[in-house]
Amino acid sequence: MAKYVMWGNYCENVEEKRAPYRQAHLDGLKAQKEAGTLLTIGPTKDLKQVFALYDAPDEKTVRELVENDPYWQNGIWTEYQVKEWIQAF
Structure with a gap:
């Protein structure tokens, strides 16, 4: 399978707004x-962006995972990009 990078942006006041959706x-x-699809995910220290690595059959699968996440569906993530990633080492 291929590996993919996802970069996204958080809404303003993310800590407060994400609370109702955090557990889901x-x-x-x-x-x-x-x-085994999600390798790692987390926010930047300033809580402005999110970064994730996926091991997935295609970009469509990654986009479906992102868009089915409660953070995307409720505006906590406001935009995102997915790029296929070549792991050199």
């Missing part, structure tokens, strides 16, 4: 991690 978000990420 984390549960979904745990399932993706256990399935």
Whole structure:
């Protein structure tokens, strides 16, 4: 499978706005991690952006995972990009 990088942006006041969706978000990420699709994910220290690495069959799969996440569906992530990534080492 190919590897993909996802960069996204958070909304303003993310800590407050994400609270109602946080557990569902984390549960979904745990399932993706256990399935081996999500390699890692996390926010930048300033809580402005999110970064993730996926091991997926195609970009469409990654976009479906992102767009089915409660953070995307509720405006916590405001935009994102997916790029296929070549792991050199």
